Amino acid sequence: TAGITQAPTSQILAAGRSMTLRCTQDMRHNAMYWYRQDLGLGLRLIHYSNTAGTTGKGEVPDGYSVSRANTDDFPLTLASAVPSQTSVYFCASSESEGQGDTEAFFGQGTRLTVV
């Protein structure tokens, strides 16, 4: 079972350009999440989706947008990249909206450098 697949693995992007980070899961999980991980700040939630067709804002949503057209895919788009968006991005999913001991599963991450 592949679990969660993210693409690309890494990318160097010129400031001002747009980019979509792809995320696909094969576990039929209802909930999906995008986090960014920065040294000293840990993992911070960007956007989430509790089910196909719905999305919500997390802790750091500015400059990012998401869509959830179906259960399996949850792309993250940077409309006009800025250097502060240099980070490692993780996509995650859980069987249902998280509570208690619900386990979240993570992809391998996308390393993005904005220059």
Added chain:
Amino acid sequence: QKEVEQDPGPLSVPEGAIVSLNCTYSNSAFQYFMWYRQYSRKGPELLMYTYSSGNKEDGRFTAQVDKSSKYISLFIRDSQPSDSATYLCAWWGTSYGKLTFGQGTILTVHP
């Protein structure tokens, strides 16, 4: 103020040492607490979870919660080089109702 605080380390110990990793949290409503482990250039993976106060043991790992002091601990006995990773405390928090992480502690176990 973040809902949880975790010492980022880094922490370096010799093989065989007992390791103590800690988090403090502010919201007394939290009941389930989790520890995720993240190897270099990988995504986090759930290591173990514990409910409310008390201990939970899984092999060389023990998770402990002290609700009176709002303190979460992960103990690793007989630490191995393969335990070298970043350890993150986590819970399904009230902020955005989503999985919230501490800053993570970088652990290195050297032979």
